Amino acid sequence: MADLTTNFIGITSPNPFWLASAPPTDKEYNVRRAFEAGWGGVVWKTLGSEGPPVVNVNGPRYGAIYGADRRLLGLNNIELITDRDLHTNLEEIKRVKADYPDRAIIVSIMVPCEEEAWKAILPLVEDTGADGIELNFGCPHGMSERGMGAAVGQVPEYIEMVTRWCKQYYSKPVIVKLTPNITDIRKPAAAAKRGGADAVSLINTINSITSVDLDSMSPEPSIDGKGSHGGYCGPAVKPIAMSMVSEIARDAETRGMPISGIGGVTTWRDAAEFITLGCGNVQVCTAAMTYGFKIVQEMISGLSEWMDEKGHTSIQDFCGAAVPNVTDWQYLNLNYVAKAVIDQDLCISCGRCFAACEDTSHQAIAMSDDRTFSVIDEECVACNLCVNVCPVENCISMEAMAPGATDPRTGRVVQPEYANWTTHPNNPSARAAE
Amino acid sequence: MGSDVFQPGISAGRLDPESYDTQFADLHPRLEPHEALVAADRCYFCHDAPCITACPTDIDIPLFIRQIATGTPDAAAKTILSQNIMGGMCARVCPTETLCEEVCVREVAEGKPVLIGQLQRYATDHLQEQGVHPFSRAAATGKTVAVVGAGPAGLACAHRLAMLGNDVVVLEAADKPGGLNEFGIATYKTTGGFAQAEVEWLLQIGGIKMQYNAALGRDMTLAQLQTDYDAVFLGMGLGAVNALGTEGEDKSGVTDAVDFIADLRQASDVAAVPIGRDVVVIGGGMTAVDAAVQAKLLGALNVTLVYRRGRDRMNASVFEQDLAASKGVRIVTHAVPVAVHGNGAVREMEFEYVDDAMKGTGQILRLPADQVFRAIGQRLVDGDLPELAVNKIKVDSAGRTSVQGIWAGGDCASGGDDLTVTAVAEGRDAAIDIHAMLTGAAG
Numbered sequence: 101m102a103d104l105t106t107n108f109i110g111i112t113s114p115n116p117f118w119l120a121s122a123p124p125t126d127k128e129y130n131v132r133r134a135f136e137a138g139w140g141g142v143v144w145k146t147l148g149s150e151g152p153p154v155v156n157v158n159g160p161r162y163g164a165i166y167g168a169d170r171r172l173l174g175l176n177n178i179e180l181i182t183d184r185d186l187h188t189n190l191e192e193i194k195r196v197k198a199d200y201p202d203r204a205i206i207v208s209i210m211v212p213c214e215e216e217a218w219k220a221i222l223p224l225v226e227d228t229g230a231d232g233i234e235l236n237f238g239c240p241h242g243m244s245e246r247g248m249g250a251a252v253g254q255v256p257e258y259i260e261m262v263t264r265w266c267k268q269y270y271s272k273p274v275i276v277k278l279t280p281n282i283t284d285i286r287k288p289a290a291a292a293k294r295g296g297a298d299a300v301s302l303i304n305t306i307n308s309i310t311s312v313d314l315d316s317m318s319p320e321p322s323i324d325g326k327g328s329h330g331g332y333c334g335p336a337v338k339p340i341a342m343s344m345v346s347e348i349a350r351d352a353e354t355r356g357m358p359i360s361g362i363g364g365v366t367t368w369r370d371a372a373e374f375i376t377l378g379c380g381n382v383q384v385c386t387a388a389m390t391y392g393f394k395i396v397q398e399m400i401s402g403l404s405e406w407m408d409e410k411g412h413t414s415i416q417d418f419c420g421a422a423v424p425n426v427t428d429w430q431y432l433n434l435n436y437v438a439k440a441v442i443d444q445d446l447c448i449s450c451g452r453c454f455a456a457c458e459d460t461s462h463q464a465i466a467m468s469d470d471r472t473f474s475v476i477d478e479e480c481v482a483c484n485l486c487v488n489v490c491p492v493e494n495c496i497s498m499e500a501m502a503p504g505a506t507d508p509r510t511g512r513v514v515q516p517e518y519a520n521w522t523t524h525p526n527n528p529s530a531r532a533a534e
Numbered sequence: 535m536g537s538d539v540f541q542p543g544i545s546a547g548r549l550d551p552e553s554y555d556t557q558f559a560d561l562h563p564r565l566e567p568h569e570a571l572v573a574a575d576r577c578y579f580c581h582d583a584p585c586i587t588a589c590p591t592d593i594d595i596p597l598f599i600r601q602i603a604t605g606t607p608d609a610a611a612k613t614i615l616s617q618n619i620m621g622g623m624c625a626r627v628c629p630t631e632t633l634c635e636e637v638c639v640r641e642v643a644e645g646k647p648v649l650i651g652q653l654q655r656y657a658t659d660h661l662q663e664q665g666v667h668p669f670s671r672a673a674a675t676g677k678t679v680a681v682v683g684a685g686p687a688g689l690a691c692a693h694r695l696a697m698l699g700n701d702v703v704v705l706e707a708a709d710k711p712g713g714l715n716e717f718g719i720a721t722y723k724t725t726g727g728f729a730q731a732e733v734e735w736l737l738q739i740g741g742i743k744m745q746y747n748a749a750l751g752r753d754m755t756l757a758q759l760q761t762d763y764d765a766v767f768l769g770m771g772l773g774a775v776n777a778l779g780t781e782g783e784d785k786s787g788v789t790d791a792v793d794f795i796a797d798l799r800q801a802s803d804v805a806a807v808p809i810g811r812d813v814v815v816i817g818g819g820m821t822a823v824d825a826a827v828q829a830k831l832l833g834a835l836n837v838t839l840v841y842r843r844g845r846d847r848m849n850a851s852v853f854e855q856d857l858a859a860s861k862g863v864r865i866v867t868h869a870v871p872v873a874v875h876g877n878g879a880v881r882e883m884e885f886e887y888v889d890d891a892m893k894g895t896g897q898i899l900r901l902p903a904d905q906v907f908r909a910i911g912q913r914l915v916d917g918d919l920p921e922l923a924v925n926k927i928k929v930d931s932a933g934r935t936s937v938q939g940i941w942a943g944g945d946c947a948s949g950g951d952d953l954t955v956t957a958v959a960e961g962r963d964a965a966i967d968i969h970a971m972l973t974g975a976a977g
Contacts, residue, residue, distance in 0.1 A: 169575065169576065171575075367604040368604060368606070369604060369605065391579045392579070392581050394579075394581075394596075394597065395579070395600065397597055398597060398600045398601055398604055398606075398609075401601060401606065401609040401612070401613070402601065402604050402605075402606045402609060405606050405608060405609045406606070492568060493567070493568055493571070
């Protein structure tokens with residue numbers, strides 16, 4: 101069985117599955133249960149400054165989006181940072197770390213953007229024996245109205261400044277957690293790097309309103325008839341997170357910077373995908389909140405089985421393996437020509453591919469009187485929509501045309517060599533091929 | 535319909551030759567990958583799931599279903615097999631409708647359980663068909679254990695003992711392994727020689743020596759085994775069949791349902807197995823249903839299953855009763871056999887109807903019968919055995935008998951239902967206790 105032991109910025113954990121800073125990691129009781137269930141590490145729920153803790157709403161904190169059969173696809177929350185006393189949290193962290201020396205414990209912190217505030221809390225955190233800290237520059241709700249969380253994460257200069265303070269007053273690794281509520285994720289990542297951060301983690305949650313009650317006209321979750329935007333997470337946000345991770349992984353300024361991947365990790369496969377895009381580990385929250393801590397068993401068995409199958413002996417073997425294949429649109433091979441192919445043995449004749457193609461795409465699927473659906477190669481642009489709407493796995497596939505064959509749609513012979521938009525004759529700013 | 539279905543008496547080949555394959559096809563064909571994903575998607579991954587509690591072997595069902603759903607059926611198989619080494623057979627023969635699926639929250643809420651049994655088969659078949667044996671042996675303990683009986687209890691015990699580092703000698707009375715998995719289960723529940731394939735796969739663990747044609751009491755004594763081995767596990771099942779105790783029972787045509795079922799399983803061509811035109815099966819358990827349904831599948835014109843109590847008291851589940859009814863078996867309840875009529879061979883079975891207290895009503899039922907199958911239970915073959923409790927070997931929760939160094943499990947031991955899955959659980963648990971005892975870890 102593959103060794104899942106992970107060394108992330110010098111912090112080792114028995115597997116790459118950490119629980120993200122969130123409600124599941126708010127206290128000793130939960131964290132102990134998580135470690136017993138097999139989680140490799142936790143990022144303790146965000147600590148605030150000394151003094152009276154924040155208060156949470158006393159009504160619903162979460163709203164949800166469902167798929168078929170009420171499967172939870174997206175969750176939003178308006179919970180703030182820990183509402184428990186700072187010293188209670190610190191004592192608990194110290195105790196748990198002492199009992200689980202092989203697991204990673206990272207402490208998430210969010211205090212005002214003043215040097216004194218950071219200077220005050222960092223020694224206290226250092227004393228717990230935790231393995232590192234994560235700077236919460238991401239929470240989009242509540243705390244951001246007070247100039248913290250996403251309000252810091254949206255200003256690269258602040259990120260750099262605070263990161264620098266942390267590196268000055270704290271001796272162990274510093275991870276900067278990024279908010280996705282920003283136009284270009286590379287900017288805050290680069291700022292973190294300039295400030296001396298050991299790693300970034302992303303994404304934090306996305307501004308969202310999950311639904312509106314059409315009787316009370318209140319957004320959900322509704323607190324006495326009013327709602328506030330909350331942070332969106334869960335399987336629905338994974339594509340957004342992976343795109344942002346890949347941007348950091350391949351940008352000239354941030355390339356090679358360790359990344360802890362967060363955003364909708366629900367299965368071993370999600371985790372593997374994040375890792376191939378350059379993450380050294382992943383953090384999970386919604387999946388645990390939906391199904392309980394036990395899901396880590398599936399993540400562990402699935403990832404190690406896949407690694408065995410592929411001959412990977414460590415996470416490092418495939419970390420970032422997909423990064424070289426993430427490119428800009430302009431570099432995609434325009435000489436690559438594919439056509440949809442429908443496997444008639446698998447087809448159940450539902451006609452969804454036909455409706456999608458006929459109504460909204462290229463009229464490239466024919467339907468016979470006996471409900472046989474077939475691809476019209478003369479019209480098919482290989483857009484993939486039929487594949488996406490087909491309810492049967494592998495029933496429709498996109499098959500590449502061999503070089504030398506003639507594309508019946510364009511009448512052109514498929515060229516073997518790579519050619520992209522930068523050299524295409526239709527591109528007004530095309531450069532001659534070198 | 536073949537031309538010979540109306541022919542009285544007991545004869546083979548009542549149906550068109552080509553129809554037998556359809557008749558005896560897999561009762562639940564394996565799920566296709568897409569079906570498996572759809573079925574797996576219905577599982578809620580319940581906390582402390584009722585299905586796990588209901589499984590005698592405590593398989594982590596939500597976990598293995600999630601592993602199927604996430605595209606790792608082999609990991610799912612390991613989850614199953616680590617608890618139940620005969621998870622493949624159990625997936626086929628477990629009365630899931632009275633175990634895991636009965637308590638599935640979706641059965642309780644919607645009347646439609648997650649298809650746990652079929653998902654289990656999907657996963658175990660996926661792994662086992664690759665010939666992969668996912669377990670390995672611990673460091674050798676230097677101990678050797680005798681296991682009597684190569685049925686589900688014995689093999690589960692042997693496998694766990696071998697896995698823990700012990701050597702095992704399995705002594706089996708028959709000339710091949712499997713026990714009831716091989717001889718006692720309806721043909722349509724385990725097709726394609728699965729029972730033997732599963733045993734071969736199980737033995738890949740190593741350290742298990744098989745000896746056939748070795749029956750306790752006939753070929754060896756318990757005292758001898760105790761002398762020759764470090765411990766003994768008894769899992770020889772119930773070798774004897776209860777008699778009706780009815781006048782005329784010795785007439786030809788009156789046989790044991792278990793023999794009929796075994797003959798069918800062992801037949802190279804089921805069409806060659808003779809069956810009566812009018813068949814009567816006496817009993818109300820799985821064996822009775824297996825015999826009745828298969829009699830019908832062989833082309834018997836009239837098959838009547840007669841049980842002495844009400845349907846609610848039948849050991850056969852409602853699913854099994856419905857299966858029998860769907861194949862055209864008539865189920866008669868509240869009737870006890872009174873006499874077997876016929877001149878040398880049975881021609882008619884006579885029953886008396888009884889009330890719920892089993893008191894005779896004086897009302898008589900006479901059924902034409904050229905073949906009668908007894909299926910009113912099996913019992914232990916008498917012998918020099920540890921202390922009994924209600925006609926079975928008395929054991930505690932770890933499978934220990936009244937004699938130090940001898941454990942027992944499966945149908946021959948007290949406690950638990952007489953199910954494959956229960957036998958596996960008892961064999962496995964006894965192995966763990968034997969190992970602890972032999973290595974000094976238990977008191």
